[in-house]
């Protein structure tokens with residue numbers, strides 16, 4: 001009799017309509033027991049029958065699994081495309097904060113850590129692989145106290161960084177170093193100008209310094225500092241959180257200042273005159289309460305009546321998954337309660353976008369102004385022993401699921417949401433990368449971004465599914481989430497997140513519009529909801545291959561609990 005249960009968790013599958021099936025070895029055992037009990041020619045003695053009944057019940061109890069798969073039916077029609085998913089939804093944010101810039105990107109050219117002109121090679125290689133479309137810099141709150149002249153030329157202005165730990169800001173990384181980094185990773189610059197403590201003239205000079213091609217004084221200064229060719233500035237942030245750290249302004253006061261910045265801060269790069277024009281992004285709301293809806297109303301109403309002399313192309317939205325201030329949730333060493341609560345909270349992003357999009361629709365029905373979620377992500381308690389001003393946190397499987405859920409929300413609003421920047425890229429908040437001197441670890445969130453690369457500039461294909469529900473304590477969440485799109489090369493891609501940390505999902509994907517024969521891709525899961533990658537053990541949460549079978553015109557896919565999966569569908 002084969003009582004081996006070694007394969008129990010993996011082989012437990014669910015039969016159609018939610019009935020729990022048990023693994024083959026167990027089935028054989030149970031069948032034999034029943035035969036022994038029931039068939040006349042196999043009758044056992046009474047003690048033997050009791051023993052067998054007991055054993056059968058025990059085996060069934062063990063085998064009726066905690067990981068029982070639930071059937072999930074999805075359907076999509078590949079011939080019905082929706083909005084374009086702007087690659088800028090996958091933007092990053094790098095502020096002069098903690099070890100985000102220094103150590104994270106910059107080590108200096110005399111460092112023993114392999115680098116190119118002071119920029120670490122390991123980080124560049126990792127970021128190239130996720131095709132970062134743009135990086136927002138130099139802040140955040142830092143931007144509204146930043147004076148660009150401190151960061152150019154041989155003599156840098158050494159200042160304090162009052163927002164983030166009060167530490168020395170050497171300004172070793174300034175315009176040229178940032179632009180060099182951008183070029184090394186093949187990304188674009190999203191520069192936030194100082195609208196809080198700076199002047200329109202200071203910002204205008206910075207843009208002329210960066211972008212002028214004609215021989216102006218500022219153009220010559222840039223060339224003398226090593227870069228004769230104009231830089232491309234793809235996106236321009238007109239202040240940051242001007243309702244708070246950016247100057248505590250009323251919406252009306254901000255509007256007056258912003259109009260003036262919008263007019264005077266010009267991009268002179270000849271390559272950005274016709275196509276690739278720089279997008280100007282105004283400060284938008286930081287939540288869903290009345291003061292934020294009022295802010296959106298004020299800015300968008302003014303936009304509706306704007307004249308030739310000022311314009312905006314985007315309105316920013318900041319929203320962190322924090323539950324309550326100050327951030328108190330642990331980033332590692334937590335359980336299912338915190339998993340469920342954080343993920344439940346992160347889903348509020350959908351309502352927030354809907355709320356502000358509705359206001360924008362009123363004043364801009366043609367959706368000319370993009371909603372740019374240029375700060376989002378998880379914000380937990382600082383890691384014990386770290387400088388609280390450095391916003392250091394670990395990044396777990398929960399963050400991978402959180403990232404996927406938010407990216408999917410953005411794609412569902414892709415007609416209005418045409419930019420997003422997760423906070424922040426390295427060593428700060430929900431980072432892609434953690435570094436410690438020469439060591440580097442890629443986080444679960446990094447791998448989500450890597451798996452989502454095919455969705456950059458793809459076209460949404462609406463996918464229908466019954467999400468079911470995952471319940472834990474007081475929290476009820478959708479059990480699965482899904483998104484599909486056609487990539488630039490015409491391939492069909494599907495993402496499915498299994499939010500439930502216990503139940504696997506038996507996915508049946510009905511595809512019309514193309515003749516789907518198979519699907520393959522990658523899945524990201526982990527032993528625990530709080531599993532992380534560390535410098536010592538960097539590969540606990542890494543993607544692994546997954547493939548689907550075709551059966552009865554459907555693709556069948558087994559998803560593990562708490563997993564993020566991206567597959568491409570082969571015709």
Ligand code: AHR
Nearest residue numbers: 139140141142240241423
């Ligand atoms: O990302 C950290 C900080 O959060 C940013 O500097 C600020 O804009 C926001 O409040």
